[in-house]
Amino acid sequence: MFAVSGGGRGDGSWPGARWREAIALTLETSTIDNTDNLEPTPEPLHAGAPVRPDSPTFAELGVHPDIVRALNEVGIERTFAIQELTLPLALAGEDVIGQARTGTGKTLGFGVPLLQRLRPASADAENASRDVPQALVVVPTRELCVQVTRDLADAGRHLGARVTAIYGGRPYEPQVASLQRGVDIVVGTPGRLLDLAEQRHLVLGRINALVLDEADEMLDLGFLPDVERILRMLPEQRQTMLFSATMPGPIITLSRTFLTQPTHIRAEESDASAIHERTRQFVYRAHALDKVELLAKTLQADQRGLTMIFTRTKRTAQRVADDLADRGFAVGAVHGDLGQGAREQALRAFRSGKVDVLVATDVAARGIDVIDVTHVVNYQCPEDAKTYIHRIGRTGRAGKEGVAVTLVDWDDVPRWKLISDELDLGVDNPVETYSTSEHLFADLGIPAHANGTLPKAARTRVGLDAEHLEDDGRSGRDRRGAPSGRRERSGSSRSGSGRSGSVRSGSGGSSGRGEDSRGGPDVADPATDIAAPRANRPPRQRRRRRAGALVGEPATDERIGSAEAHQSPVPELAGQGETTRRPRRRRRNGGASASSQANQTVDTQDAAAS
Incomplete structure (x- = not known):
């Protein structure tokens, strides 16, 4: 049942934007069974909740037959509520703001329009020669990145869509190689996307559709500055879809800046x-x-x-x-x-x-x-x-x-x-x-x-x-998420107990102290290199300065029987021939020097002897 909660420009607080309608409805939660890796799974997509029997099918909303066929193969025929509201607008190329929580089926709500907007490589000579991405999906976490990538790849399997995941915590080389082979849709986290874009491995100049998923979570994680930098690299003529469970102030400001006349849809489940x-x-x-x-x-x-x-x-x-x-x-x-x-x-x-x-x-x-x-x-x-x-x-x-x-x-x-x-x-x-x-x-x-x-x-x-x-191929301080100089915890420990993270595994990482930050070979540490015996090392020379001049030779530790002669030998000053230095006088007992005490002792002994 639909209830229109607003129309026109809403409360008038959105300058320059056209709010057609804000729709609020109650829906049952729907889930899609996603995997967190990119390997094939028996049932990648899963219709996790019943839908209203009168809800329209994907075919009735004008979805491409190849996409409909891929969805029907996993039992998804009718749309969930967020998909029913989003697809007509998104398929028409309009900007959309969708408020929906995780698990409500919004991945297909924006994924189907992205797949349907893909242009064949032969239709665009420049795109065919460069194989640059046509759509970009920005997500806050690595796990969500992999799940969205899997869903889009499965929904577009009959279209031959090429979807790749770009996220931190993995080596750069495989991701760069994937981009060089050619890709249609890139799904990634802000930090790694920005890194590859600044290194010119990720070309954003041909992006015609952008999705910001879980925008409020990106705000909570501090990714908003990176997201804004990415948005400024994109062409101005594009479709933008933003999804967020809540609409805090910074997200509203972001929408006003980078979206064009968006339609705001709320599909919230009743608590x-x-x-x-x-x-x-x-x-x-x-x-x-x-x-x-x-x-x-x-x-x-x-x-x-x-x-x-x-x-x-x-x-x-x-x-x-x-x-x-x-x-x-x-x-x-x-x-x-x-x-x-x-x-x-x-x-x-x-x-x-x-x-x-x-x-x-x-x-x-x-x-x-x-x-x-x-x-x-x-x-x-x-x-x-x-x-x-x-x-x-x-x-x-x-x-x-x-x-x-x-x-x-x-x-x-x-x-x-x-x-x-x-x-x-x-x-x-x-x-x-x-x-x-x-x-x-x-x-x-x-x-x-x-x-x-x-x-x-x-x-x-x-x-x-x-x-x-899986070994992520990184070592030392190159691991994001592990403190510098410490090894990452591995996921395994005692056999059969399922204990995680309690032992340090070689596959989990090594100390950043002994390895190059880019995963190169270990660098020998002279302080701990057992191949170099200490006996072969030259003795350390101790050099002193007296009154600003360098002392040529260290003082000897010879003991002299007479207390009067209990003074360090006088070394030569560098470059001063026979010049003698002032003897060092050690003080004891309230400031009296050692030599004066020795002289007093000798005088007492002479007096007793006489």
Whole structure:
């Protein structure tokens, strides 16, 4: 059911832009089963949620028959709500602003128009000779970059569309080679796109369509300056589509600057109907020292499938993953301190079921779309209501039920109260809960005999070690996401435990101290080179200056029996022949010099002898 919430120029705050209509509607969440690598998969595209029976088909909206055929092969025939609203405008070449969350099917909403706008190479002599990109999609994260690339390649398989992913954390050479072979659509993250464009490997002068996906996330990650620099490299005559879950001030300013008479579409899912009704939510006030034990018992609940655990910090994510691995769970981790190879390894293992627990930070989990997640655990209280909705929205999808568990520390109670009030959850004061509380076992269906360690009979997952860790080809300080001079954590550790990131692997990286930043051979360090014996090294010469003049020879350490002669030998000053220097006088006991004390001792001895 459609409801027009505005028309004309809206509130009049958009100078120079024409707002035809702003449409708001309630829709069910739809998901597409994406993989995070670019290798063929049995079912790359997946219709994850039912659509309205009266929604139009892609063919009825004028989509190219080859694209329709590719979608029909995976069971996608009718459009989701965001696609139904976006396609008529985008296919006509108009600028669009779409407000929609992750998992609502917006990838095909902008992907289908991009594929349909592609010009055959033979139709453009210049384009045929250079094979330069015709469309550009900018996304905030590596994971989302790979997912969008896979979706576009699958939807355009019968068109022969060439789609490539450009993102950081991978060597430059394969990406440059892909661009040189020729590509139609480039999907990339801002940093790597800007690097290749400035190095003239990525030609942006023939781009006729641009998509900015998850624009608010790019703002949160600090990518907006890079995005603006990329936009200024593009031709002015182009189609631009911007998608964002929210419209903060900087995103509005960006739209006013770079979009031409856009149509603003809002396709937002209702929190009450699309999340709360399908997801059972439990909120517990937990003690920090008991949270891991409580979490371990929660993971032994009946009918638990794939589970995502969210933390606020990278260190906490890795610590929780290590603790769970020690307790026998097959677990992977995704956070900023891991290399790209280790992150992709964990995601592949999670999607394939080799591990059934994924611990992630909010930033690293952006853009990850995994179906069949039954449980979500907020190990740390989310920062705000938006983050809470984003986290628990990973479960309860495709018409299935889900479970969301939130653990609130004592210090986070005020923050949680704000979230509860904003979302009208009615749980302002969570019940105090420990790992032995009876209501915890009753709420989540935990067996009475469950303890903090997974029984060996229940350890049926093969673990993270069964998933191949791809070497990203980088070394030392060239790794983005790993601190300088430190090795990146690898994704594997103990056999069968699924522990991630607790050992330093050669494939994960090496110390930046001993390697060239571009991945070249090791450079020998003279301070640690065992091939050069210390005995062969010349002795270190100690040179002193006295009164601004260089001392020619060091003083000897000869002991002289007489206290009166207890003075250092007088070396010659450079270039001054027999010139003597003033003897060094050591002071003891309140400032008296050593020589004066020696003289006093000799006088006393002479007096006693006489």
